[in-house]
Amino acid sequence: MNDMRLLERDVDAKDIKIAARKVQVYYADTHAIKDVDVDIEDKTVTAFIGPSGCGKSTFLRCLNRMNDTIDICRVEGDIRIDGEDIYDAKVDPVQLRAKVGMVFQKPNPFPKSIYDNIAYGPRIHGLARSKADLDDIVEKSLRRGAIWDEVKDRLHAPGTGLSGGQQQRLCIARAVATEPEVLLMDEPCSALDPIATSQVEELIDELRQEFSVVIVTHSMQQAARVSQKTAFFHLGNLVEYGETGQIFTTPQDPRTESYITGRIG
Numbered sequence: 001m002n003d004m005r006l007l008e009r010d011v012d013a014k015d016i017k018i019a020a021r022k023v024q025v026y027y028a029d030t031h032a033i034k035d036v037d038v039d040i041e042d043k044t045v046t047a048f049i050g051p052s053g054c055g056k057s058t059f060l061r062c063l064n065r066m067n068d069t070i071d072i073c074r075v076e077g078d079i080r081i082d083g084e085d086i087y088d089a090k091v092d093p094v095q096l097r098a099k100v101g102m103v104f105q106k107p108n109p110f111p112k113s114i115y116d117n118i119a120y121g122p123r124i125h126g127l128a129r130s131k132a133d134l135d136d137i138v139e140k141s142l143r144r145g146a147i148w149d150e151v152k153d154r155l156h157a158p159g160t161g162l163s164g165g166q167q168q169r170l171c172i173a174r175a176v177a178t179e180p181e182v183l184l185m186d187e188p189c190s191a192l193d194p195i196a197t198s199q200v201e202e203l204i205d206e207l208r209q210e211f212s213v214v215i216v217t218h219s220m221q222q223a224a225r226v227s228q229k230t231a232f233f234h235l236g237n238l239v240e241y242g243e244t245g246q247i248f249t250t251p252q253d254p255r256t257e258s259y260i261t262g263r264i265g
């Protein structure tokens, strides 16, 4: 009986995609992330929750070195993706960001056609051998972004001419076009209406088959709907991390409980 249970657990166990240890982030003298250790699973949606200013975006940006672009920001500690130290001097941040894609709060299509929004990354990373190849990548990415049917007849129209929800799905399609392994999403639905939000949530659930997805959200309903793992941040600390169902029903830390019951935030 015990053996059976062990076996069942092993079937559910996912590989660790990202391992972070003793991560500190400073903005000049502000200590924004304090000693964070976390293992993020492959093929899993992980939600980062917590009150405004607790460090969710800062920690998310550590995972693809987007903080490198902020002059006063300093990151310490160890972050490995598939065992590889992403802060090693050998790592090219541009290549890393193709592997660890990012979707932002506000849809930000390039001022280019729908086609070129998607083709841009594959072109600079040399992923297509021919025009036909590139056409295939564009179609496949737009399908994965759940927006192909809406745009297939106007691929050469500007991406900025789409609705907000369509633009966000275009940005997701753009992020998946470079065949990333991890997708980071910082409040990807906050500018969307409920219908577009549920389309993006369905899409996130599908993307989980192929990628590790990390999503920052202020909506606890959204975290509960889309994620399997949840991390609760408070004042730069990772207070609690575990199965989403457990975090929302039986949080272990009083700070988590206060937040999810609406007493802090």
Ligand SMILES: Nc1ncnc2c1ncn2[C@@H]1O[C@H](COP(=O)(O)OP(=O)(O)OP(=O)(O)O)[C@@H](O)[C@H]1O
Pocket (backbone or CB within 6 Å): 027, 030, 032, 050, 051, 052, 053, 054, 055, 056, 057, 058, 059, 070, 072
């Ligand atoms: N570019 C920056 N320069 C200086 N300080 C920053 C910068 N970005 C964030 N901070 C500070 O770091 C801390 C964490 O901010 P962060 O944006 O990561 O929080 P957050 O949890 O994403 O908040 P929100 O839910 O409001 O988006 C805050 O004290 C913030 O003021």
Ligand SMILES: [Mg+2]
Pocket (backbone or CB within 6 Å): 056, 057, 058, 186, 216
């Ligand atoms: Mg944020």
